[in-house]
Amino acid sequence: MNNQPVLDVSQLKTYFYLGENRVAKAVDNISFSIFPGETVALVGESGSGKSITALSIMQLINKPGRIVDGTITMNDQKLLELKPKQMTNIRGNDIAMIFQEPMTALNPVYTIGSQITEILRKHKKMNKKDAHQEAIELLKVVGIPRPKEILKEYPHQLSGGMRQRVMIAMAISCEPQLLIADEPTTALDVTIQAQILDLMAEMQKKFQMSLLLITHDLGVVYEYTDRVMVMYGGQIVEQAATKELLKLTKHPYTQGLLASLPNLDEDVERLGTIKGTVPPAYSFPHGCRFSSRCPYVMEKCTQSNPELREYDTGHFVRCYLYENGGSIK
Amino acid sequence: MYQYIIRRILVFIPMLLALSIIVFGLAKAAPGDPLSGKIVDPNIDLAVYEQQREALGLNKSIPVQYFNWASSVARGDFGESIAYKGRSVQSLITERIVNTLYLGLVALGITLVVAIPIGIYSARNPYSPLDYGATTFGFFGLATPNFFFGLVAIYLLSINLGWFPAQGTTSSTGLSGFAEFKDRIHHMVLPGLTLGLAGTATYMRYMRSEVLDVLGSDYIRTAKAKGMSDRNVLYKHTLRNAMIPIITLMGFEFGALLSGAIITEQVFNFPGLGTLFLSSITNHDYPVIMAIALLLGVAILIGNLLADIFYSIVDPRIRYD
Numbered sequence: 001m002n003n004q005p006v007l008d009v010s011q012l013k014t015y016f017y018l019g020e021n022r023v024a025k026a027v028d029n030i031s032f033s034i035f036p037g038e039t040v041a042l043v044g045e046s047g048s049g050k051s052i053t054a055l056s057i058m059q060l061i062n063k064p065g066r067i068v069d070g071t072i073t074m075n076d077q078k079l080l081e082l083k084p085k086q087m088t089n090i091r092g093n094d095i096a097m098i099f100q101e102p103m104t105a106l107n108p109v110y111t112i113g114s115q116i117t118e119i120l121r122k123h124k125k126m127n128k129k130d131a132h133q134e135a136i137e138l139l140k141v142v143g144i145p146r147p148k149e150i151l152k153e154y155p156h157q158l159s160g161g162m163r164q165r166v167m168i169a170m171a172i173s174c175e176p177q178l179l180i181a182d183e184p185t186t187a188l189d190v191t192i193q194a195q196i197l198d199l200m201a202e203m204q205k206k207f208q209m210s211l212l213l214i215t216h217d218l219g220v221v222y223e224y225t226d227r228v229m230v231m232y233g234g235q236i237v238e239q240a241a242t243k244e245l246l247k248l249t250k251h252p253y254t255q256g257l258l259a260s261l262p263n264l265d266e267d268v269e270r271l272g273t274i275k276g277t278v279p280p281a282y283s284f285p286h287g288c289r290f291s292s293r294c295p296y297v298m299e300k301c302t303q304s305n306p307e308l309r310e311y312d313t314g315h316f317v318r319c320y321l322y323e324n325g326g327s328i329k
Numbered sequence: 330m331y332q333y334i335i336r337r338i339l340v341f342i343p344m345l346l347a348l349s350i351i352v353f354g355l356a357k358a359a360p361g362d363p364l365s366g367k368i369v370d371p372n373i374d375l376a377v378y379e380q381q382r383e384a385l386g387l388n389k390s391i392p393v394q395y396f397n398w399a400s401s402v403a404r405g406d407f408g409e410s411i412a413y414k415g416r417s418v419q420s421l422i423t424e425r426i427v428n429t430l431y432l433g434l435v436a437l438g439i440t441l442v443v444a445i446p447i448g449i450y451s452a453r454n455p456y457s458p459l460d461y462g463a464t465t466f467g468f469f470g471l472a473t474p475n476f477f478f479g480l481v482a483i484y485l486l487s488i489n490l491g492w493f494p495a496q497g498t499t500s501s502t503g504l505s506g507f508a509e510f511k512d513r514i515h516h517m518v519l520p521g522l523t524l525g526l527a528g529t530a531t532y533m534r535y536m537r538s539e540v541l542d543v544l545g546s547d548y549i550r551t552a553k554a555k556g557m558s559d560r561n562v563l564y565k566h567t568l569r570n571a572m573i574p575i576i577t578l579m580g581f582e583f584g585a586l587l588s589g590a591i592i593t594e595q596v597f598n599f600p601g602l603g604t605l606f607l608s609s610i611t612n613h614d615y616p617v618i619m620a621i622a623l624l625l626g627v628a629i630l631i632g633n634l635l636a637d638i639f640y641s642i643v644d645p646r647i648r649y650d
């Protein structure tokens with residue numbers, strides 16, 4: 001693996017200013033790198049800050065949210081220092097993004113063709129005719145039958161799976177170095193989910209992209225990703241190579257996530273759950289943010305928030321349990 | 330599509346029939362007739378009034394009167410005005426309708442030119458000083474009655490400042506060409522503003538909420554994620570979607586402008602359809618009342634039909650088959 005990361009995020013903070021002195025720290029001091037050709041999973045419950053992290057990279061945070069601090073570096077370019085107009089040349093071109101809801105992610109009043117060609121014309125400076133030709137090729141690549149006719153159709157005439165294929169076609173159209181997929185299959189039928197994920201894996205190989213896959217499906221994580229980052233309360237709580245993380249799970253939160261999955265080998269009455277819900281981002285507990293739900297909570301946990309530390313090679317955990325060579329189980 | 334339009338136009342006929350019955354019934358329900366309420370001229374024998382009533386058919390039963398009126402309208406004859414003796418209803422209306430249409434166009438023009446850009450600005454900069462200003466103006470515009478705003482406008486801009494004429498459509502008949510056009514526009518500004526006020530406020534509010542809504546939608550985020558420029562996101566991806574509900578509003582506006590003109594024209598003593606309609610009502614001039622009522626009905630129906638047609642052009646999800 002190349003040592004120069006495609007994307008480097010360092011100490012990123014994205015806060016939402018909700019008024020009355022309430023600040024939601026949706027992303028709070030996150031650092032990570034993504035290397036060429038790598039597939040990285042970003043895992044966590046709803047409200048853990050996964051999507052906000054992705055949107056922060058794209059700089060698509062809407063008010064009252066704001067990127068408060070940190071650096072995002074891509075090809076030695078500090079993205080947060082770019083002017084808004086320069087950033088439009090990065091989006092869709094160097095970093096592309098696919099969203100969760102294919103049903104609403106395409107503009108209902110324009111044809112598929114119009115929506116694919118506009119990105120080609122913007123970033124690749126193609127003329128109308130070439131862009132049209134290229135759009136047909138792209139639709140073929142993502143496995144859409146009758147591409148010529150589909151270009152003339154409107155989003156409402158396509159199924160959810162087809163629309164997500166169109167989204168992928170748009171995302172890969174400018175051969176980005178990084179593709180961010182924010183729960184790309186959550187809204188799709190189970191049978192279509194695997195097709196779309198396989199297609200993304202295929203595209204990733206073909207165009208040698210890096211992929212940041214946001215998901216809460218640990219099955220998907222196991223099958224498709226090289227490395228996992230687990231997010232909780234706007235912070236990364238555990239990070240490791242996929243196989244390592246799933247086998248030698250360290251953080252109690254990650255263990256809770258895994259325990260909530262059905263396992264065919266074991267006969268259990270009830271699946272495991274993590275008690276409680278993610279606390280709102282404007283009122284995290286003092287100390288470790290997971291302390292209010294953690295089964296192993298100690299006094300220390302409620303007093304200060306542990307650092308993200310490397311306990312095994314490449315295996316980072318934010319938990320006091322492992323501080324003095326300790327372990328659980 | 331064409332079949333749909335033809336079907337819609339055919340539906341006009343029973344609707345207009347129902348409308349005419351209601352309007353005729355209401356007009357007749359008002360006490361008095363064209364010959365009552367006048368100062369009795371001592372030189373005219375009361376029997377002459379009765380003869381006149383007989384001649385005009387006012388003594389027949391109301392259904393018979395309606396049937397007589399309807400059957401001549403079906404033949405394309407709207408009859409003669411009772412108040413303006415010897416003048417056909419058609420000639421009276423064609424003389425006035427041009428003024429009202431121009432007034433309506435000016436009002437609509439002011440509405441769109443003011444409301445849409447401000448609405449878009451407000452949506453893009455919500456809770457900014459200008460947005461608050463526009464919101465305040467919006468509620469002011471919606472809450473102020475037409476006639477009151479007209480009177481205040483006359484008092485301030487016409488009587489005190491003398492910028493605009495207070496009434497009529499032209500100041501002299503001797504003008505021609507561009508000078509005449511300028512003079513007519515000059516006369517149209519105050520009534521146009523007055524007539525357009527409520528519409529401006531409404532459109533501004535609608536435009537703001539629609540654009541705000543669309544800007545928050547997933548496909549706008551997609552467009553931004555593709556690296557589209559702010560201009561492209563606004564003019565291509567946002568506006569067309571935001572205009573869809575505005576088109577419905579415009580359909581109603583067609584009829585609303587004509588009927589709103591009734592009061593505005595009265596305030597500015599503007600010789601349009603509205604003043605004719607009001608004077609016809611006080612004169613019990615049934616043929617004119619009925620003709621104008623039908624015209625307003627047709628205007629509203631056509632406005633809605635046009636809105637539906639534009640709908641299907643702007644929004645591909647709508648198909649009329």
